[in-house]
Amino acid sequence: MVLDVVKNSMDHPTTDMIYTRVSEILPNISMGTVYRNLAQLVAANEIMQIGMPSGADRYDWRIESHAHFVCTDCNTVIDIANINIDDIKRINPGVKDCDIDTVNLVAYGKCPKCKQAKA
Amino acid sequence: MVLDVVKNSMDHPTTDMIYTRVSEILPNISMGTVYRNLAQLVAANEIMQIGMPSGADRYDWRIESHAHFVCTDCNTVIDIANINIDDIKRINPGVKDCDIDTVNLVAYGKCPKCKQAKA
DNA sequence: GTATCTGCAAAGAATTTGCAATCCT
DNA sequence: AGGATTGCAAATTCTTTGCAGATAC
Numbered sequence: 380m381v382l383d384v385v386k387n388s389m390d391h392p393t394t395d396m397i398y399t400r401v402s403e404i405l406p407n408i409s410m411g412t413v414y415r416n417l418a419q420l421v422a423a424n425e426i427m428q429i430g431m432p433s434g435a436d437r438y439d440w441r442i443e444s445h446a447h448f449v450c451t452d453c454n455t456v457i458d459i460a461n462i463n464i465d466d467i468k469r470i471n472p473g474v475k476d477c478d479i480d481t482v483n484l485v486a487y488g489k490c491p492k493c494k495q496a497k498a
Numbered sequence: 499m500v501l502d503v504v505k506n507s508m509d510h511p512t513t514d515m516i517y518t519r520v521s522e523i524l525p526n527i528s529m530g531t532v533y534r535n536l537a538q539l540v541a542a543n544e545i546m547q548i549g550m551p552s553g554a555d556r557y558d559w560r561i562e563s564h565a566h567f568v569c570t571d572c573n574t575v576i577d578i579a580n581i582n583i584d585d586i587k588r589i590n591p592g593v594k595d596c597d598i599d600t601v602n603l604v605a606y607g608k609c610p611k612c613k614q615a616k617a
Numbered sequence: 618g619t620a621t622c623t624g625c626a627a628a629g630a631a632t633t634t635g636c637a638a639t640c641c642t
Numbered sequence: 643a644g645g646a647t648t649g650c651a652a653a654t655t656c657t658t659t660g661c662a663g664a665t666a667c
Contacts, residue, residue: 393656394656394657395656407623407624408623408624409623409624409625409626410624410625410657411623411624411625411626411657411658411659412622412623412624414656414657414658415622415623415658416622418658430551430552431551432549432550432551432555432602432604433549434655434656435655435656435657436551436656436657448590448593448596448598450596451599457592457593457596458592459586459590459592459593460589460590462581462603464605467578467605470579471567471578471579473576473577473578474567474576474578474605476610476613477567477569477576477607477608477609477610477613478607478608478613479567479605479606479607480570480606480607480608481605481606481607482603482604482605482606483551483602483603483604483605483606484581484601484602484603484604485551485601485602485603486583486586486593486598486600486601486602487598487599487600487601487602488596488597488598488599488600489596489597489599490596491595491596494595494596494597512631513631513632514631526648526649527648527649528648528649528650528651529632529649529650530632530633530634530648530649530650530651531647531648531649533631533632533633534633534647534648535647537633553630553631554630554631554632555631555632
């Protein structure tokens with residue numbers, strides 16, 4: 380059920396949002412269960428966890444390595460291509476000999492809608 | 499004093515580490531004060547805050563935009579060059595029209611020392 | 618029937634805040 | 643005196659966990 384909700388959510392939901400949505404069908408579910416199921420699904424590589432430098436983590440049904448843009452006005456999250464690990468190594472001799480496993484990239488700014496709303 | 503500690507710390511300290519170091523000279527300082535001073539210094543662009551997707555934020559005296567590598571074994575933080583915003587836009591037509599203000603990039607993996615320690 | 622999963626509530630980590638007391642000028 | 647800064651403790655936010663009861667095979 381938790382997996383279903385994530386797979387059908389296009390808005391990179393937070394745990395809270397997932398909890399609310401699952402609650403509509405399973406009214407007695409608890410936050411603990413949502414967290415536990417999300418952790419399992421992430422471990423099983425069924426969904427991706429997006430660690431946010433500030434605020435609650437979000438979840439994504441797209442599991443291929445990718446990054447995100449977050450609008451600082453409306454909080455919309457847009458998927459973007461991740462940076463290539465070889466590119467990082469190429470421009471950073473200091474980490475040339477490191478084993479880089481994952482890259483967490485979050486870009487912040489204003490989406491086109493909020494950009495023009497301000498103007 | 500807080501600024502001094504950050505400027506003299508080469509290890510990208512967390513608030514806790516900064517608190518401990520300042521405490522050695524000002525034993526009565528409180529966490530609240532450390533947080534408030536750090537927030538002020540970040541706002542004044544005197545230091546940089548490194549938002550970590552999980553765990554406590556870290557602080558850096560290098561204020562030019564840059565990214566970080568974190569060793570998942572020993573927690574060492576290594577400065578790396580940040581990705582260019584134009585590069586992100588070039589490979590991501592979906593965010594071409596977004597105003598990107600900041601890019602938070604954290605790479606995780608094993609540093610050379612921990613890599614060979616394991617082997 | 619035993620291993621797993623759940624709800625609940627409490628604990629935990631990281632950070633923020635209200636407020637009275639203190640400091641500086 | 644008057645405004646800014648502090649220490650302290652409580653509050654917030656997000657997440658994890660212990661445990662007794664419910665579920666699943």
